[in-house]
Amino acid sequence: MSEETVLEVKGLEVVYSTNRGDVKAVQDLDLSVRRGEILGIAGESGSGKSTLAVALLRLLKPPGKVTAGSAIFHRKGGSPVDLMKVEGEELRVLRWSALSYLPQGSQSSLNPVMRVEDQFKDVILEHAPGRKEGLTELIGRLLEQVGLEPRVARMYPHELSGGMKQRVLMAICVALEPDLVIADEPTTALDVTIQRVILQSLADLRRDFGVTLMVISHDMGVHAQLVDRVAVMYEGRLVEVGGVHQVFKDPQHEYTRQLIESIPRLGRRAS
Numbered sequence: 001m002s003e004e005t006v007l008e009v010k011g012l013e014v015v016y017s018t019n020r021g022d023v024k025a026v027q028d029l030d031l032s033v034r035r036g037e038i039l040g041i042a043g044e045s046g047s048g049k050s051t052l053a054v055a056l057l058r059l060l061k062p063p064g065k066v067t068a069g070s071a072i073f074h075r076k077g078g079s080p081v082d083l084m085k086v087e088g089e090e091l092r093v094l095r096w097s098a099l100s101y102l103p104q105g106s107q108s109s110l111n112p113v114m115r116v117e118d119q120f121k122d123v124i125l126e127h128a129p130g131r132k133e134g135l136t137e138l139i140g141r142l143l144e145q146v147g148l149e150p151r152v153a154r155m156y157p158h159e160l161s162g163g164m165k166q167r168v169l170m171a172i173c174v175a176l177e178p179d180l181v182i183a184d185e186p187t188t189a190l191d192v193t194i195q196r197v198i199l200q201s202l203a204d205l206r207r208d209f210g211v212t213l214m215v216i217s218h219d220m221g222v223h224a225q226l227v228d229r230v231a232v233m234y235e236g237r238l239v240e241v242g243g244v245h246q247v248f249k250d251p252q253h254e255y256t257r258q259l260i261e262s263i264p265r266l267g268r269r270a271s
């Protein structure tokens, strides 16, 4: 892991305006992501994790609104941009190729009537039209990288299990070698054995591709197994950030301690 920063969030605030008043889902949040690291975002349901993700990805929908703060994103070979300010074409160009998103329950986000390879091609050719040559080989390699056989490329989503679909999406997410992948609850709704496979694949993607990952999960077991540093959210605020071993060994915040104690059993770390 380098000391180079990919993303620097400062003073971020996100508010949902409802007829019962404003809900501050993210408050005064400062956070940095280093190139090559896996950063975990922990916290119970409602603590603001998903809101943080969609705000950073500029996918926040009304009544949600970013009311303060900046998120300076450092692309390889590009000048820094404030994700809270980019618009239109610049934002479109950033998506997938620099910043990609594995949404919660993402298995249902594959197009049911398209073969897996065509879904890869859609993303790759839209952003890198010059990549037509060797595309089949590239797709095969990406699938192998997440533990799937190249023949999966010819399949339709209904022929794949939930865990396979998740791995296809992970491979699509890294196809254009983005600077940052934000994965929201990547193992939720999958059974325990498949969860372990997914965590291992994420660890492998970092090891082999050097992908920088922000992994959102309410499950402290996921953080224990996968991440380098963990940031803990509570009621929209970041209450603790640190190396995962340090945070587990010596949590500074009472809420972090409670989250750690709520893990039934710590799994082994994926490496």
Ligand SMILES: Nc1ncnc2c1ncn2[C@@H]1O[C@H](COP(=O)(O)OP(=O)(O)OP(=O)(O)O)[C@@H](O)[C@H]1O
Pocket (backbone or CB within 6 Å): 016, 017, 018, 023, 024, 025, 043, 044, 045, 046, 047, 048, 049, 050, 051, 052, 062, 063, 064, 218
């Ligand atoms: N569309 C919305 N309208 C109003 N309030 C919302 C909306 N979406 C989220 N919130 C509120 O914002 C706060 C943060 O929710 P958020 O979904 O970001 O938390 P979370 O930690 O990701 O939880 P989960 O894992 O359950 O999604 C909560 O109080 C939630 O009720």
